[in-house]
Amino acid sequence: MGSIRIPSPRGAFRVWQRNATIFRKYWKSAMFPNFFEPLLYLAAMGLGLGAFIQQGGINGQTYVQYIAPGLLASNAMFAASFESTFNTFVKLRIDRIYDAITTTPVNPEDVVAGEYLWAGTRAALYGTGFLAMLTVLGFAFTPENPLISSWWALLIPPMLLVIGVMFSVMGTLFTSLIKRIDLYAYYFTLVVTPLFLFSGIFFPVEEFPAPVPQIAWFTPLYHAVNACRGLANGPDLAVAGDVLWILVFTGALSLVPVQIMRRRLVS
């Protein structure tokens, strides 16, 4: 048993830089699906389903206004989850990229930290594009009910970075435990999809009887959705509580995949 390893920021940055170098070549084709998917949800649920939801919407917002910020949060979850599952698995076990990196002064713990940061960056990049689009669409089509209505929304991109890191820690934990790539079906079906559906993006979970709101409180995307919604609609002190939850959860979990991944790379 080795001692607990703390990543070096410099090593982590080198790994982040490697991913950024590659992303710079492919970003146009990589970005498109991530950009397009939340728009599909927005159209189908917001405009389609929203048309049948009674006048008055939710909490005084139209349905499309209600779900748009939540989709920013779930988009960050999907981006970071793909990065920390399939992409990380390939680099770890198939292309053996991490073996090559860890023969240099960059250690396994730096690799994991660099991947967290990269997943967060990617989540923030995608989310910022989507945020810009939501802002423009909102003011263009329904200026009386804009989708993004507050300057506080400028804090959404850094928030998405933090959300991305949180889901990267979770995805990396799963990756560090599995030997076969097909096992990700479990992760996406049992973790990612339920979070997407039941974290208050599409309906307010708080208004359900106990223990639904209490269960939601223990799940990560719920707080990410609250934070994005709070920032999109103007100053809301409750956001601080959600951000704190996210930081504590991420911080507490982050070193676990680091130690397990180290054992995958150093025998």
Add this chain to the structure above:
Amino acid sequence: MNTETRTKRGGVGEKSTLVAHGLRKSYGEFEAVKGLDFEVFPGECFGFLGPNGAGKTTTMRMIYGAAIPTSGTLSVVGLDVRGNERAIKRRIGVVPQENNLDDDLKVRENLLVYGRYFDMPKKAALRRADELLDFVQLTEKSNADVSELSGGMKRRLLIARALINDPDLVVLDEPTTGLDPQARHLVWDKMRDLVREGKTLILTTHYMEEAARLCNRLVIMEDGHIIAGGVPEEMVEEHVSPQVLEFRAAPEALEKLRPVLQEAADDVETGATGEALLAFTHDSDAVLDRVRRSGFTVENTVYRQSSLEDVFLRLTGRSLTD
């Protein structure tokens, strides 16, 4: 020639590049490396020769920090492997047994991105990458995808990558396995250039010829142990007689021949596949004479000088390349 390089570079008072004492590595119940002692001096090319599963890669991995010794001591470039992981990796270059080039990057980018892991300034990395591409004769492939390279080219790129940080010690795990003779000779030339530049090389191989040509000194490994070591020519002298006669015939005929050879030659061994008898001798004419007189037809007999391959056969009763 070998002796000269060694005394010049590995003279008294110079710090060893690599020292192992009682080095062991277990994976669970299984012990892959069972107590190695060796020492490598600056400027040497030092070989680990052995068959599949002998523990060569495990030993290399302990040197570059990808495996942690279970017991014993190992120091690399003067530093204990325990607690000096980063400092050691900064000063060594590694050519792994399995290709792990970055397929998402072009040939030249592979070197540049690797240079960044060593915190090389961009300008220095650019200069070094171009020098190295020239050195391994891949300049015209600079902007090619890694997937477009042949196996030999990938090996050369791996060698270039291992040199990006101008390491003191280069670890090469089977640098020529799977290459055709021409590609193999090119890699050998590059390795000789490196030794000439004063780098210390350690390499693993199961090609006797490779070890004999390149290594100043080597150890033969089998089943996690070092079973012999020294300067290649001296090892051959020490363990086997200088001449070998290989007799090929049907098994029954060989069995009749065996007692004749046992009397006439210094040593007799069964060849790798069991279809030949090897007679080690100082006087092949005398042995052949005796065999002819015994009535055995000697048409299928090969005469050659003894080699490291024979040392391995003598020590283990097995062939190195199966």
